[in-house]
Amino acid sequence: YASFLSKFGTYKKEKFPLNAIFTNLIITGESNKKLSSVHEVLATEKSQSSDETGIKFSEIFGDSKGEIRTVLTKGEAGIGKTVLVQKFILDWAERNAHEDVMFLFVLPFRKLNLIEDQLWSLHELLVHLHPSLKGCRSSDYFDKTILFIFDGLEECKITMDFRHASVVSDVDTKSTVDALIINLISGMLLPSAFVWITSRPAAANLIPSKYIDRMVEIQGFGDQQKEEYFRKRVGQEDQLDRIISHIKAARSLQIMCRIPVFCWISVTVLQPWLTQESEKEIPTTLTEMYSHFLLVQTNTKNEKFDDRQENDGKKLLECNRKMILKLAELAFNQLVMGNVTFCEEDLEKCGIDVTEATVNSGLCTEILKMESKFYQRKFYCFVHLSFQEFFAALYVFYCYLCKNMDRLKILLPKTSAKVSGNISLEEIMKCVVDQALESKNGRLDLFLCFLHGILLESSQRLLQGILPHIQSNSESIKKIIQNLKRGQKKHINPERWINLSHCLIEMKDNSIQQEIQSYLKSKTKSKRLSLAHCSAMANMFQASEKVMDELDLKKYNTSEEGRRRLIPAVRNCRKAILADCNLTNQSCENITSALQSRNSPLREIDLSNNDLQHSMNLLCHGLRSSHCELEIIRLTSCMVTGESCRYLANALKENSTLRELDLSCNDLQDKGMKKICSVLKSSHSNLEVLRLSDCKLTEQSCKDIASVLQNANSYLKDLDLGDNDLKDLGVELLSVGLKSSNCSLEILRQLDLCYNYAFQELKQLFSHQTCKLK
Secondary structure, eight states, X not given: OHHHHHTOOEETTEEOOHHHHOOOOEEEEESSOOOOOOOOTTOOSOOOOTTOOOOOGGGTTXXXXXXXXXXXXXXXXXXSHHHHHHHHHHHHHTTSSXXXXXXXXXXXXXXXXXXXXXXXXXXXXXXXXXXXXXXXXGGGGXXXXXXXXXXOGGGOOSOOOTTTOOOOOOTTOOBOHHHHHHHHHHTSSSTTSEEEEEEOGGGGGGSOGGGOSEEEEEEEOOHHHHHHHHHHHHOOHXXXXXXXXXXXHSHHHHHHTTSHHHHHHHHHHHHHHHHHTOOSOOOOSHHHHHHHHHHHHHHHHIIIIIOOOOOOHHHHHHHTHHHHHHHHHHHHHHHHTTOSOEEHHHHHHTTOOHHIIIIIOHHHHHHEEEOOOBTTBOEEEESSHHHHXXXXXXXXXXXXHTTOGGGGGGGSXXXXXXXXXXXXXXXXHHHHHHHHHHOTTOTXXXXXXXXXXXXXHHHHHHTTTTSSSOOOOHHHHHHHHHHHHHOOOSSOOHXXXXXXXXXXXXXXXXXHHHHHHHHHHOSSOOSOOOHHHHHHXXXXXXXXXXXXXXXXXGGSOSOHHHHHHXXXXXXXXXXXXXXXXXXXXHXXXXXXHXXXXXXXXXXXXXOOSSOOTTTHHHHHHHHTSTTOOOOEEEOTTSOXXXXXXXXXXXXXXXXXXXXXXXXXXXXXXXXXXXXXXXHHTSSSOOOOEEEOTTSOOOHHHHHHHHHHHTOTTOOOOEEEOTTOOOHHHHHHHHHHHHTSTTOOOOEEEOOTTOOHHHHHHHHHHHTTSSOEEO
8 A cells, every 4th residue: 555655646657656746735723623614616715825833744643642532634625635644644654654553544434435234343344444454353453553544524424423323332342334433433432542534624513523632624735835846746947937927827726726636737737738838828717727637638548548649639539529528427417416426327327338437548547536446336536526517517518509408407497497498508507607606515616617618719619629519609608797797696695706706707807807906096986886896806805915904895885785795805804894784694604704714814893783683693603713813893783682692702701812892782781791791700701891881781780790800810901881770789889899909990981870979989989099980
């Protein structure tokens, strides 16, 4: 196995050993075991800088093993999770690291899925998976350092029911495969063994956080890592400089090259292009890049199996047209069902001969990755999800050109499907756009980008060996672009609209970007921004290398919906003013996502005059994130209730950065205040400024606040209790806290409804202290 890994990676007839091309990934660690679920396709967050504080992959279990038993590594598709596992194994096998590990078991979930439904003991299962263990006894697992690696949690089809799984604590006890895995992860079985799990972000929550000692996330490549990888793969300095310059010039390519697998695609396409000094236009969009990649890989197949090279791209694709279309059909069928892995039966339904495809066709083994034979079945997936999305888009456009609309009925509404033979390209594209917008996790985003990119004549010329003809219809293209810009569909998350900006880039339409630049340079800002302008601007702001000092939605001349479209830009600003913008629950999802983003610059946010009554739990979830470094949050007149204070209290308990909280003009009442005070008395909160004007508080709240002021853990320095009916008794109770030697309060604001006796006593008290009464 180590010998195989050391030769990992091929390009034409050259070999690239894993140790020769492996480039360190940016890996960040979390110690508080919080897991999040985010969509991952065409991420627009900024690449992590090369100097970001991270951890070494060889030290994911810590510098010295013992405290950390179970590690979950998450990262999007193609980010390098499996290669990282392979490098870890190779270092261990070659005795370059982890020498204390005696047994290392690699158990990919895609293979565990295929095990027959019968009872196994752990020892029997491991012998079944690794026949070389036949000579071992079950007693050999004790008193030895063991590491189990479960790769690809997102592919797990085993029921991971931790709550109801039967307990297994002995390696010879027979049980179901899912029970064995659950007990290994939870520590009931072989509690001294180490466990490493890899997963895409969306599946990370399948493992309850209490069973994870450490969660690390692979961020991919920063600029330094990209260059290092290209240098190792390219070698020649002049080509290296041209490749890097070209990728930097094309923003969509720059974004994707954060993902290592796309760096591999870029080198595969651009190196031979630069070597040949072709006069043809160099690819600048994702669609063109993948089309060229298909040409390169098809030519690789011809050289390898047919011992011939074809320089004419059209003839090259014509010779392999049948197989490519079968792969495209497979990709489409499985994508619409949400499948990223498939079995032999799925291939056969598309007319793919498994033996021919995997043994004689270099195209299939290059484009489609086959898992090694495992029991009675084989498992297949595309090398990367983006290949599946590209082929699926190719299939849709091919079916349209051939008027074979029956195959596309699943994309069309029932009313259109009945007359699908006459449906126009614009209608098809609009239906696909609507479906992509409604997808919460963005699973159709890249497919949609490729589908729009293929509409261009330049893309069709690259693929003309597959397509029946090239369609040139400028009026149709204009209507499709207008549909992308119009975007009037309601109740769609603002982040979902951003992908339409990427679709416009694939169609090489830069008009919106140019109009935005003109708007930003204008001093008057009189031009009214359309919804498409706002989505594109949000995309531009959050992808910019420069962090915005302030994002004030009221400064932009647009509609209420337009302002909501701008909200995703809070990911890349220090101060966000979103007051009086009629924020929806979806808007709060965007804000929460920003608060949870790694390296978020957001430090102050004003959400005043928005009805957040039903969104407080969501917002507080963002405040509780280990990545949240918010210092000031204003929630004046946000319909915050006493019940909502429960969520706020939990957030304050886990957020150590928040310094100022404004809850003025909310219906907190004494019940809500009591919950907040319970946290302010603990050592968890560092809150210094608290605004509670007009919160319907009575003297009972004064007792709770006084107990906070008396507590040595309180950092409270500025308190506003204006417009609350505290009465004399309330002020007297408050004075008890103010007299405490632990009281750190410096400013007490607006006790408007204090009665004379108590107020005079309070003034006398303040005359002897440094605290100011305002």
